[in-house]
Amino acid sequence: MQGERSPSPASGGGLGWGWRCESSGASSGRECTPTPTLPRRRGRRRLLTLAFLLLAAPALAAVGDPAERLPDPAQEARAQALGRELRCMVCQNQSIEDSDADLARDLRRIVREQVGAGRSNEQVMRFLHERYGDFVLLRPPVNAATAILWAMPAIALGGGALMILAARRRRVAQLGSSRSLAEPAALSPAEQARLARLDGSGGAAG
Amino acid sequence: MSTPMGAAAPNPWRRRALLWLPLGAAVGAGAGFLGMLRGLRTGDYDPRGVPSALLGKAPPDFALPPLEGADRPALTAADLRSAARPVLVNFFASWCAPCVAEHPFLMRLQRAGVPLMGVAYKDRPADSLAFLRRHGNPYGRIGVDQPGRVAIDWGLYGVPETYLIDKTGLIRWRWAGPITEEVLGRDLEPLLRRHA
Numbered sequence: 001m002q003g004e005r006s007p008s009p010a011s012g013g014g015l016g017w018g019w020r021c022e023s024s025g026a027s028s029g030r031e032c033t034p035t036p037t038l039p040r041r042r043g044r045r046r047l048l049t050l051a052f053l054l055l056a057a058p059a060l061a062a063v064g065d066p067a068e069r070l071p072d073p074a075q076e077a078r079a080q081a082l083g084r085e086l087r088c089m090v091c092q093n094q095s096i097e098d099s100d101a102d103l104a105r106d107l108r109r110i111v112r113e114q115v116g117a118g119r120s121n122e123q124v125m126r127f128l129h130e131r132y133g134d135f136v137l138l139r140p141p142v143n144a145a146t147a148i149l150w151a152m153p154a155i156a157l158g159g160g161a162l163m164i165l166a167a168r169r170r171r172v173a174q175l176g177s178s179r180s181l182a183e184p185a186a187l188s189p190a191e192q193a194r195l196a197r198l199d200g201s202g203g204a205a206g
Numbered sequence: 207m208s209t210p211m212g213a214a215a216p217n218p219w220r221r222r223a224l225l226w227l228p229l230g231a232a233v234g235a236g237a238g239f240l241g242m243l244r245g246l247r248t249g250d251y252d253p254r255g256v257p258s259a260l261l262g263k264a265p266p267d268f269a270l271p272p273l274e275g276a277d278r279p280a281l282t283a284a285d286l287r288s289a290a291r292p293v294l295v296n297f298f299a300s301w302c303a304p305c306v307a308e309h310p311f312l313m314r315l316q317r318a319g320v321p322l323m324g325v326a327y328k329d330r331p332a333d334s335l336a337f338l339r340r341h342g343n344p345y346g347r348i349g350v351d352q353p354g355r356v357a358i359d360w361g362l363y364g365v366p367e368t369y370l371i372d373k374t375g376l377i378r379w380r381w382a383g384p385i386t387e388e389v390l391g392r393d394l395e396p397l398l399r400r401h402a
Contacts, residue, residue: 089363092254102328103363106354131266131361133259 258380266359270349281349287375292401295369299329300337308384316344324348372401
C-alpha cells in the first residue's frame with residue numbers, strides 16, 4: 001500500500017506510516033525511522049480545504065448576476081446585509097440573498113431599488129414587514145407569539161442550572177447524612193445530663 | 207436518628223409525580239403530533255403555511271391594466287372598496303398547474319354569483335387569454351400584473367392565491383394554494399355566508 005500510494009518512502013506522502021530517512025555522517029548509510037506522515041500531510045490538505053471553503057462562502061452567498069448589483073459598493077453591501085436578514089418566502093430556509101427563487105429575485109430588486117433611492121434600513125425592512133409579516137424576518141421580533149422562542153436559551157440554561165443545583169444539593173445531603181452516621185454530632189446539655197445520670201445509676205448498680 | 211433520615215428521603219408523592227412526568231409529557235407530545243398529522247391530511251394544518259400580514263387590513267392601493275381581448279374591465283383598488291358584497295381576488299397564471307386544478311371551483315363560485323376578480327401574475331397577456339378561453343372566465347374584472355410588483359404589495363408568495371375582501375373593504379381571508387372541494391366547504395363557503 002505504501003509503495004503504491006507514494007513514489008518514494010522518504011517523501012512520506014502516503015497513508016499511515018512513512019519512513020523518514022536521514023543520512024547520518026558517521027554511521028554507514030541511512031537510518032530510517034517510521035514516522036507518522038498521515039496527520040501532518042492530511043492536516044495540511046484539510047486546512048487548505050477549510051481555507052478554500054471559508055473564502056468561497058461569501059462568493060456563494062451572492063447569487064444572481066452582476067447586473068443586479070448596485071453600482072455603489074457601499075450601497076450594494078448594505079443591500080446584501082439587508083437581504084440576508086430577509087427570508088425567502090418560497091424556500092423558507094434561505095435568505096433572499098441566497099435563494100434563486102423568482103420571488104427572491106424580485107425582492108432583491110426591490111431592496112436594491114429602495115437602497116438606491118436612499119431609504120434607510122428600517123424603512124426597507126418595514127416595507128417588507130408590512131407585506132409579508134414577521135415570517136419574512138429571519139430574526140423575528142420579540143412579541144407575545146415569539147416570546148417562548150426568544151426565552152428558550154434562558155429557559156434551557158436556567159433549567160440546566162436548576163438540575164445541577166438539585167443534584168448537588170442531593171449529593172451534599174447524602175454526604176451530610178452519611179457523615180452524621182459516621183461521627184454523630186456533639187450531645188446537647190440535656191443529653192449529657194441524661195447520659196451522666198444513666199452512667200451514675202449504671203455505676204451504682206454495677 | 208429518625209429526624210435526619212426523614213429529611214433526606216424525598217417526599218414519596220413528589221417522587222411519584224416525577225415518575226409520571228415524562229410519561230405525561232410523552233402523551234401530550236404524541237397527542238400534539240397526532241393532531242398535526244390529522245390536520246395535514248385534511249388541510250387544516252400546513253407546516254409551510256404563513257398567515258397573511260394583510261388580514262384585517264385594506265388591500266394595497268393599486269391600478270392594473272386590463273387584459274386585452276378578455277372583454278373585462280381593468281382592476282383597481284377602488285373596485286374592491288365599493289363592493290356591495292364580499293369579493294374574491296384570485297391571482298392566477300397560465301403557467302401554473304394548481305391554477306388549472308382550482309379553475310372549476312372558481313367557475314362554480316362565479317355561477318353561484320360570487321364576485322371574482324382576477325390578477326394575471328407574471329404571465330404574457332396572450333397566454334392568460336388563451337388560458338381563460340380554454341377553461342372559462344370566472345372573473346368580473348381582470349388586472350394584468352406582468353412584473354409581479356402589485357402581487358408583492360399584497361404579500362403574495364406563489365400562485366394561485368385567493369383573498370376574501372368583505373363589504374367594508376378589509377381582507378378577511380387568504381388562501382395560498384389551489385381552492386379545492388375541502389377548502390370550499392370548510393373555509394370559503396362559511397366565510398362567504400358570514401360576510402354576506
